[in-house]
Amino acid sequence: MTFAITALKRLSVAPDDIAGKDGTIGLPTATSCIFAQPYERLGPSMWLLLFDVDGTLLQVRRQPVRAALREALGTVLRRSVPQEWLEDLAGKTDWQIFADTATLCGWSKEAIQEHRRLFFRTYVRAHAHWVHPSDVDVLPGVRELLSHLVTLPVVTVGVLTGNLQPIAAWKLRCAGIAPFFRVGAFGSDHWERARLVPIVWQRARMQGLPVRPERTVLVGDSPRDVLCAHAWGIPCVAVCTGPFDASALHAAGATVVLPTLQDSVTFLRVLYELQARTDHRY
Missing domain, CATH: 1.10.150 (DNA polymerase; domain 1)
Incomplete structure (x- = not known):
């Protein structure tokens, strides 16, 4: 764990009647997040990790x-x-x-x-x-992983989910993990999942977060999550905690497939490797 965290710390750094345009309804604002940091200390760019909700972070009956x-x-x-x-x-x-x-x-x-x-x-x-x-459970390892990620000043954690915004916020609050997320895009923002990606980029910029498209990673559990990432040329870390097994996620073209999010060391090492590929490309 120490290696992965140290490596990452070295990285260069809706519908009007449903939700506000900043995508933060029911979620903490950037300045109220438990891990909020002064913007001048964040560096020139950050990694934006966008997590799906159902089947990735949570299991809902x-x-x-x-x-x-x-x-x-x-x-x-x-x-x-x-x-x-x-x-x-x-x-x-x-x-x-x-x-x-x-x-x-x-x-x-x-x-x-x-x-x-x-x-x-x-x-x-x-x-x-x-x-x-009582119908909402946090999947194993999720809380621990998010706790590690928010200690990294070059990482912003967000959600990209098909849930309507009030429903997503309610689920995250019930699970006790809402404070980990700074930004999001939701199923009330657009009908097409892939169209949510530029929405969350725009909201991150509106909050003053120095994120760049090429430093975005999607984390999800379905082939549609993978296709959403492909639409924008960004990597997708797929997990087998939803209805699809590793073979289906590999077949969809996932960049990396993990069995669960329980192994924080492996997840952080994956991020470090993705960063190395991105730096080499750009």
Whole structure:
């Protein structure tokens, strides 16, 4: 651990009715984070680590989440939603799930756009009814890894998730890990996951964080996380803590595949190796 931490320390350094434009609703601001540092001490650039939430950081019971989702979709679409329509959801944004389901019901793009905010509000309410704090668990090693990462002045930790912003913030607060994150992009910001990446870059700049696109790493558990990283030419560290095994994540093109996030030494060594590749390239 000492080697990896020392090496990294040497590195050169929404919808209006759902969330504010800075992406911090329910999450601490840069100045209130427990690890916030004066900007002048951060150096010329930082590494931005963007973590997916479900299946990567947290495990949330499937049954109540699906019940909330089916209730919200059924309410807005005014029809029952077959369970088989909700099988391939890993890595999709909540916005995309609504759009895909509405399309199966014959809705036009204009109708989907017109009703998306209603779906957002309805789903947030249904989620609050069905999903309880006891349904949310932090995956093994996550808290320890985040605790190490936030001691590194050249690392900024953020989230990039398909969850609507209020739902993501609620999950992170329930798990007690919300203070680790400075910035994020969410499923209420855009329906397409890959479009969330430039949104989080913009929000980081708005907070005065000296991040650069080429020093961004996505951490996720699904092929859609990997494809999101590929869209911007950035590395993806995939973990086998979600519904996909190592072979599926390798096949999707993950830069590195880890079994879990329990081994902080290995994760930090991966970051150091990625930094060496980036410095060589640029």
